[in-house]
Amino acid sequence: MSDKEDDFTRVFIWVLALLVLFTIVVMLLARSVGMNENSGPMKDKYIDIRTMPYGTVKVAGDEAAAKPAPAATPTPAAPAPVAAAPAEAAPAAAAIDGQSLYAACAACHTTGVANAPKLGDAAAWGPRAAVGIDALLASALKGKGAMPPKGGRMDFSDAQIKAIIEYMVNASK
Numbered sequence: 001m002s003d004k005e006d007d008f009t010r011v012f013i014w015v016l017a018l019l020v021l022f023t024i025v026v027m028l029l030a031r032s033v034g035m036n037e038n039s040g041p042m043k044d045k046y047i048d049i050r051t052m053p054y055g056t057v058k059v060a061g062d063e064a065a066a067k068p069a070p071a072a073t074p075t076p077a078a079p080a081p082v083a084a085a086p087a088e089a090a091p092a093a094a095a096i097d098g099q100s101l102y103a104a105c106a107a108c109h110t111t112g113v114a115n116a117p118k119l120g121d122a123a124a125w126g127p128r129a130a131v132g133i134d135a136l137l138a139s140a141l142k143g144k145g146a147m148p149p150k151g152g153r154m155d156f157s158d159a160q161i162k163a164i165i166e167y168m169v170n171a172s173k
C-alpha cells in the first residue's frame, strides 16, 4: 500500500469513529431532555380529556349520570360537552336537557348574528312562538334564512332540536 492510501484509510477510520461517537452523544442527549411517556400532552389526564365522548346519556333520576363531565377542555375552540345522546341510544325515559344542548345554537342565537332571534328576546320570539313549537321545529329542521338545517347540527335528533326550541321559546317569553 502506498503512503497515500494509508493516510486515506486512517482519516476514514477517524471520521467514522467520530460520527459514531457523535451519534451516541446525540442519543444520550435526546434521552435526557426527551419526554417520558406520561408527561406533557401525553399525560393520561389530557388524553382522557381529548378523547372523552362528546355527549353523555342523562337518565332522569340516575345520580351517577348526573355527574359533571370532566373539567373544561384545554382547547377553547372545542365544542362544549353537551348532556344528552342521540335519541336512538337514549331510553324513552331519558330527559333531554334543552338548556344544555342550547350551547350548540348559542353561537348565533345568543349574539343574534344574521338576524337570528336572540335568546330572551320576547319581541323576536313572541310571533314565532305563536305559530307553535311544531311549526318552529319543522322550520328549524329544514333550515331558514341564514340558518342551516338543524342549525348545522345534523348529529342531533329531532327530539333534541325540539327540546332546544322549547327551551329557547320558554326563556324568551
Ligand code: HEC
Binding pocket: 104, 105, 106, 107, 108, 109, 113, 114, 115, 116, 117, 128, 135, 136, 137, 139, 140, 144, 145, 146, 147, 148, 150, 151, 152, 153, 156, 161, 164, 165
Ligand atoms: C349559523 C347561525 C345559526 C345557528 C348555529 C343556529 N341558528 Fe337558528 N336561526 C338562525 C337565523 C339567522 C334564524 C332566523 C331565520 C329567519 O327568520 O330568516 C334562526 C331561526 C331559528 C328558529 C326560528 C325559525 C322560524 O321559523 O322562525 C328556530 C326555532 C331556530 N333558529 C332554532 C335553532 C336551533 C335549535 C339551533 C341549534 C341546534 C339553531 N337554531 C342554530 C341562525 C342560526
